[in-house]
Amino acid sequence: MLALSKLNLARSAVSSVTATSLRMKHTLPDLAYDYSALEPHINAEIMEIHHSKHHQTYVTNLNVAEEKLQEAQQKGDVSSIIALGPALRFNGGGHLNHSIFWETLSPNQNCEPEGALKDAIERDFGSFDAMKTKLSAMSVGIQGSGWGWLGFDKANNRLALSAMPNQDPLEASTGLYPLFGIDVWEHAYYLQYKNVRPKYVEQIFNVADWKAVGKRFDTNC
DSSP: OHHHHHHHHHHHHHHHHHHHHHSOOOOOOOOSSOTTTTTTTSOHHHHHHIIIIIIHHHHHHHHHHHHHHHHHHHHTOHHHHHHTHHHHHHHHHHHHHHHHHHHTBOSSOOOSOOHHHHHHHHHHHSSHHHHHHHHHHHHHTOSSSEEEEEEEETTTTEEEEEEEETTOOHHHHHSOEEEEEEEOSGGGTHHHHTTOHHHHHHHHTTSBOHHHHHHHHHHHO
């Protein structure tokens, strides 16, 4: 019996180590364009700091939080599991939000939606310009830091806009599938636009990649 007990303990230890080693760490996604590619609308200095410093910090801290979560789960430490919630939400949301942000920006002047996304925008907002006006006003009006989002409400089969505080992830918070987000944290624009958030939000539409947004819509909505 003692030998069997030791064998079970050994198996448990190996299983724990294997699970830890197999957990894939999150990594910073590469950009499909150079840091300077979105100029003059977003300058290279902002892009480099935003991507390589701010987004990287979310990725690093998310990996740390997930490692701590795994340890707490293995120990059955419910208190620690609960305490990790805010770090997972903030850093996980930061990683998700920024990954979508980079994906839906482009220097290629894909500035207007086409196909099914265009039809859905016109159906749900009247026109593309009407949607832009509403999303812009929502984004500019966010108090403090956050994101303005165009998302898809799968339950009601329609597009919707939502303002999210901090790095709260859209889908996990509201159920809306994220299509296009505007980052209005000051690190996204302050070095170039200072405190003039409306100007930055206006300019972001000049580098929005509606072809990429349309692909997200066609694939997931």
